[in-house]
Amino acid sequence: MEIALLNVPGSGTEEPRSAQSLLIDASERLAAAHSMDEIVEILRTTARDVVGAEGIAIVLRDEGRCFYVAEDAIAPLWSGSRFDENSCISGWAMQHLETVAISDVRDDPRVPQETYAPTFVRSLLMAPIGRPTAVAALGAYWSDVRPHVPETVRRLESLARLAAISLDNARLLRLAEDSGRQRNLMIKAGRLGMWSFDIKTGELETSSMCRANFGRDVSQPFSYAELRAAIHPDDSVRVEDAITASIQSGGDYDIEYRLITPTGETRWIGIRAQPSYNADGSPKSLDGLSIDITDRKRMEVALQSSAATLEHLVDERTRELVAAQTALRQAQKLEAMGQLTGGVAHDFNNLLTPIIGSLDMLQRRQVGGEREQRLIGGAIQSAERAKTLVQRLLAFARRQPLKAEPVDASALIMGMRELVGTTLGQQVTLNIDVADGLPLAVADAHQVEMAILNLSLNARDAMAGGGKLTLSARLRTPGASHTEVTAGNYVVIAVTDTGSGMSEETRRRAVEPFYSTKGVGQGTGLGLSMAHGLASQLGGALTIESALGEGTRVSLWLPISADTAVRTPPYVDNETPIAGIALLVDDEELVRATTAAMLMEIGFEVIEASSGAEALRHLHDRPRIDVLITDHLMPQMTGVELARRAAREHPELPVLIVSGYSDAIGIDAELPRLEKPFRQTDLASRLAAILSPESVRSQAESGFVRDCQEQRGLPAAL
16 A cells, blocks of 8 residues: 555656666565564665665654654764754644745754754655654755755655654564563463353363362362362352353453362362353353452451451540540630639739738727627628639649648548538537548648538538438549549548439539539539649548449548657747838739738838839838748749849848739749738738747748849849
């Protein structure tokens, strides 16, 4: 077909025999070529004589660029060079699938002059190889300017078509070889056995891997009868039905079944096949693959046997995760509420200080008549109740300054026996159950007493018709029943009642502040939250064990103290008169004014300062000041920072820090402290303690003062 193109109908001339012979020879050689290299070599050695050109180049398309295989006679610079496909004639021919005929390269705008300038080329032909996508181009070159006759163009195009067919055949052969090689590799790697069953003759052909999958000797033949006999009896009917259905419908034969090997071993085999048919539609063969799936089936059985256990573990872990997430949310909520209540309580203490102080002085001075004194007394009671509420808020927020010290839990409970019994009333029986030989616990005795009293009141309210309350103390370890408590030994004070008990929802929310099941006005909802905050602040825990109709046990887990004896505070005679010059520092004007009035009532001359800097100026200007009383949390300079600055120049000056509980963090343990709100008697008692000669000497020799003295030479900013 390609050779016929050499004879152009109506041209009146016939191609020279030599050119035709060369073209026939080239076509035969191209048909027999099996590689790109062979095709390029045939074109390089024959194309010039076929078209009568002075030079030939084969341009191969590779990754969007042109690669020239040029004959030496054209241009040594081109051989093996790469060119941009968009800037060369060969690229134009391949993109447009058209033969390019240029009579004079110097006059054609498509020709890049810098490419042909160093060569002899003046005219050229360029034909694309391949359709609908050109994979190469065949170029012929002449050193003179000439018009290209149609016969020359057709000969070049015929040679290009023959080359395209040859290139396509070589590509298909290469793909077939690669495909066969990959197929064999995949079959071998996948341990797939090939087989073919002739439906008419009943003959079975199998590969060695197929025979191995069936547990047979790979060197011996394997008949269809032997295959059928190897199928497990329970699966034979299912196999026959699947074969019949595949042949009748033309669909896949896809099945998994058990077989028994000659050694008696039971294996699982997977089969995938398709039927083929004769021209008349009769079934011809069933051809497919086999694979041993015994290991997979055994794994499935193992997984099925452990599915129940795994499901149980997943459910258990899911419950644990939900519980942990719930606990985390609860902890985050409590922490946020603690920060909020701590800040509110601190500000509330500052407000209560002038209220309680002023009312206390009015009461002490007997201002007004009997009616006015009753009103003042009622106001003081309300203020004291507000103070107690603030203490509970601070206990919940874990921001009240606890005086953690060794406490005898047995003595504490026995000392509260009468108070608790009176609080419970006649309908509730009180039982004290304290173990002998309990070690001392780390606690704040006053706060623990308040917690026990609050828990007893809650227990009384839960026993509306009467009951029994047990106040106990034991040495315990948490164990597996209380995983929320850190491991260790604790003194556990428990309040147990026989009341109505709690639901799960109530028990879970019991320690939330202001949560209460009582009616409006019957409680603040802070009793349990206060006890919870107290125990946590001491390094212990609070646990609640309760169920509806079965009563409640609330336990305070207190860490054991390393001390073996209770510390006795030094005796201070509060009746000893005190007086002198007091430097009072507070940025709150109302608090400062009330405190100054109290100090003057006690007998002090008062110098007031609204900031630490102003206080330092008074210390520098006044030759004598007997005591420094300062608020802690102030702008620019805290009370502790002021105390440090003062101790550098006046080491024997007594200092009293006044704090609002939540700002007590950062106050040195050796600095005397008075908590807001306070009465005149509280202030006088604390001043009497720190102004005693023993206390003044002790403070001057304290580590706090020594550290400040060591920093005396440092810049004031430090």
